[in-house]
Amino acid sequence: MTAPARPQHPDGPPLRKLYRSAEGRMLGGVARGLAGHLGLPVSWVRLVFVALLMAQGMGAVLYAVFWFVVPLGVGGVGAPRPAPAETGSDGRRRLFARKPDRGQVVALVALVIGAAIFVDNLHLGRANAYIWPLLLVGAGVALVWRQADNARRAHWMEVGRSKRVLPLARGAAGVALAAAGVTGIVVLQGSAEHLGTVLQASLAVLVGIALLAGPSLVRMTQDLSAERTMRIRAQERAEVAAHVHDSVLHTLTLIQRNAEDAREVARLARAQERELRAWLYRPEGRGKDEAEQPDTLAEAVKATAAEVEDHHGVPIEVVVVGDCPLDEGLAAQMQAAREAMVNAAKYGGEGGAVQVYAEVEGRTVFLSVRDRGPGFDLDAVPDDRMGVRESIIGRMQRNGGTARLRSVPGGGTEVELEMERAENAS
Amino acid sequence: MTTEETVQRHARVVLVDDHRMFRTGVQAEIGATDRTGVEVVGEAADVDQAVTVITATRPEVVLLDVHLPGGGGVEVLRRCAPLMVDAERPVRFLALSVSDAAEDVIGVIRGGARGYVTKTITGADLVDAVFRVKDGDAVFSPRLAGFVLDAFASTDAPPVDEDLDRLTQREREVLRLIARGYAYKEIAKQLFISVKTVESHVSAVLRKLQLSNRHELTRWATARRLV
Numbered sequence: 101m102t103a104p105a106r107p108q109h110p111d112g113p114p115l116r117k118l119y120r121s122a123e124g125r126m127l128g129g130v131a132r133g134l135a136g137h138l139g140l141p142v143s144w145v146r147l148v149f150v151a152l153l154m155a156q157g158m159g160a161v162l163y164a165v166f167w168f169v170v171p172l173g174v175g176g177v178g179a180p181r182p183a184p185a186e187t188g189s190d191g192r193r194r195l196f197a198r199k200p201d202r203g204q205v206v207a208l209v210a211l212v213i214g215a216a217i218f219v220d221n222l223h224l225g226r227a228n229a230y231i232w233p234l235l236l237v238g239a240g241v242a243l244v245w246r247q248a249d250n251a252r253r254a255h256w257m258e259v260g261r262s263k264r265v266l267p268l269a270r271g272a273a274g275v276a277l278a279a280a281g282v283t284g285i286v287v288l289q290g291s292a293e294h295l296g297t298v299l300q301a302s303l304a305v306l307v308g309i310a311l312l313a314g315p316s317l318v319r320m321t322q323d324l325s326a327e328r329t330m331r332i333r334a335q336e337r338a339e340v341a342a343h344v345h346d347s348v349l350h351t352l353t354l355i356q357r358n359a360e361d362a363r364e365v366a367r368l369a370r371a372q373e374r375e376l377r378a379w380l381y382r383p384e385g386r387g388k389d390e391a392e393q394p395d396t397l398a399e400a401v402k403a404t405a406a407e408v409e410d411h412h413g414v415p416i417e418v419v420v421v422g423d424c425p426l427d428e429g430l431a432a433q434m435q436a437a438r439e440a441m442v443n444a445a446k447y448g449g450e451g452g453a454v455q456v457y458a459e460v461e462g463r464t465v466f467l468s469v470r471d472r473g474p475g476f477d478l479d480a481v482p483d484d485r486m487g488v489r490e491s492i493i494g495r496m497q498r499n500g501g502t503a504r505l506r507s508v509p510g511g512g513t514e515v516e517l518e519m520e521r522a523e524n525a526s
Numbered sequence: 527m528t529t530e531e532t533v534q535r536h537a538r539v540v541l542v543d544d545h546r547m548f549r550t551g552v553q554a555e556i557g558a559t560d561r562t563g564v565e566v567v568g569e570a571a572d573v574d575q576a577v578t579v580i581t582a583t584r585p586e587v588v589l590l591d592v593h594l595p596g597g598g599g600v601e602v603l604r605r606c607a608p609l610m611v612d613a614e615r616p617v618r619f620l621a622l623s624v625s626d627a628a629e630d631v632i633g634v635i636r637g638g639a640r641g642y643v644t645k646t647i648t649g650a651d652l653v654d655a656v657f658r659v660k661d662g663d664a665v666f667s668p669r670l671a672g673f674v675l676d677a678f679a680s681t682d683a684p685p686v687d688e689d690l691d692r693l694t695q696r697e698r699e700v701l702r703l704i705a706r707g708y709a710y711k712e713i714a715k716q717l718f719i720s721v722k723t724v725e726s727h728v729s730a731v732l733r734k735l736q737l738s739n740r741h742e743l744t745r746w747a748t749a750r751r752l753v
Binding site for chain 1: 646668669671672675676702705706707
């Protein structure tokens with residue numbers, strides 16, 4: 101495209117650059133983009149174009165010029181451009197959720213009919229005969245140009261791999277239309293008898309050009325893709341830098357400020373380590389923003405442990421074997437486990453890390469929480485202390501599970517929770 | 527560990543890690559030979575250096591980082607394979623890494639490391655682990671035990687070589703207790719067996735992990751989108 105700007109990333113101050121709108125457009129997105137740029141309703145802009153169309157076809161020419169020159173972008177009326185902070189796939193995915201294709205087809209057809217009527221009304225004398233071939237050429241060119249737009253959009257959305265045939269067919273149809281138009285002109289000029297020779301000559305010229313320009317074209321595309329990978333790499337690096345800046349440097353600053361408070365320093369460092377680890381090792385596209393409501397056991401156990409760890413400043417080591425979706429009983433088990441973790445962190449945290457182990461084996465889910473604190477005697481706990489009895493043992497029993505407590509004075513405490521998974525869960 | 531136990535034992539150790547700070551830290555923590563009995567005889571920062579130093583010094587134990595320039599810990603293990611099976615003075619590897627990603631852990635264990643501990647381990651525990659590895663036993667961290675259980679648990683189809691690929695009930699129990707954070711001594715007490723028996727169970731698990739046919743681990747890793 102002619103404009104060097106990259107519409108994908110409206111960086112920096114919100115300079116209102118003119119883009120054609122890919123969202124909710126009727127034809128090329130010119131009117132919509134213009135409306136967004138000028139801050140006017142789309143219908144006004146469209147009316148102006150139609151009015152100009154009546155005035156000797158000015159509107160069509162203007163529209164074509166805009167289509168040619170202005171790059172396709174996101175935004176326009178009704179679809180606010182994503183804020184600079186909202187980079188990445190999220191914003192884009194939201195913008196392209198709709199498919200305005202049918203409206204475009206209608207608009208294209210309407211435009212062709214309108215243009216045909218308009219042209220029919222012109223009385224250009226001898227030149228009149230050339231109008232239909234010219235229209236054919238125009239339609240072909242328009243088709244190919246629309247194709248370029250689509251390719252661009254598909255590039256952002258990274259789809260279209262399954263629908264590769266359709267764009268090809270459309271491109272071919274556009275070329276055929278244009279060729280037919282050109283042939284028509286040639287025929288009209290009365291040189292039909294030389295058609296064969298002309299075709300041969302043009303073919304020879306085309307082959308010659310291809311031979312000459314081919315290598316440099318190939319090199320150019322190679323350079324382009326190389327440049328693109330470089331850019332992607334640079335973006336990735338920038339993202340890493342941003343993350344490190346946002347979280348790690350921030351935490352380090354906090355640690356410097358709290359240097360004399362060892363407990364707080366440890367807490368900060370641990371939370372940061374966990375976050376960074378999750379960010380580095382998690383599968384693509386599962387950032388911390390999306391992990392709000394865990395729906396599997398493993399996620400839930402890790403999230404709970406992380407929360408307790410942050411809150412009480414005692415390291416919790418989590419080992420999970422197997423995984424399954426959470427159901428009602430398991431949610432209750434999670435709450436009991438959370439209570440056990442809090443107890444372990446509160447009373448047994450001096451003995452070192454709290455160990456949490458979860459295992460899914462067949463239909464049974466086993467969870468153990470173990471600390472190496474002083475331990476305690478369950479029978480010696482007064483009856484009015486409800487933590488262990490109600491929150492852990494009682495809750496498990498109410499939901500059809502079992503809880504066992506083992507405590508050796510001086511040897512730590514272990515809470516074992518067992519729960520059957522719901523029948524309907526797969 | 528009590529002092530009278532520690533004074534007589536001695537282990538020659540090579541440290542392989544690309545972070546100088548970390549090597550210095552481990553040196554300070556465990557390298558006080560008169561106190562811990564661990565003598566650091568060499569250090570290396572990448573794969574080539576590691577192979578050279580290990581071949582030259584022939585230590586009893588190598589503390590090996592998983593992520594190294596030049597191919598990683600797995601590459602060191604591959605190139606040192608002849609030294610591991612040496613009957614006279616075998617070199618044993620203990621992986622010591624900040625990464626607890628499953629593929630790293632399983633990778634070095636399959637490569638022949640005798641154990642795996644994370645860098646959050648305390649100095650005393652590390653010394654203990656070094657001596658255990660030196661004596662030919664395996665050292666499992668709770669996390670590693672979890673990974674192994676996971677790897678063997680998801681194999682429902684009967685494997686070709688059942689005796690080799692399956693964990694016995696007892697081995698599974700031992701692993702489960704390790705995963706729950708029990709020390710070997712506590713496991714022995716819990717299962718009414720001797721510590722030596724616990725250690726032999728763990729060694730058996732390690733051997734099975736190294737020998738078990740590749741496809742089940744591949745399947746396990748694929749299910750987790752690790753490969």
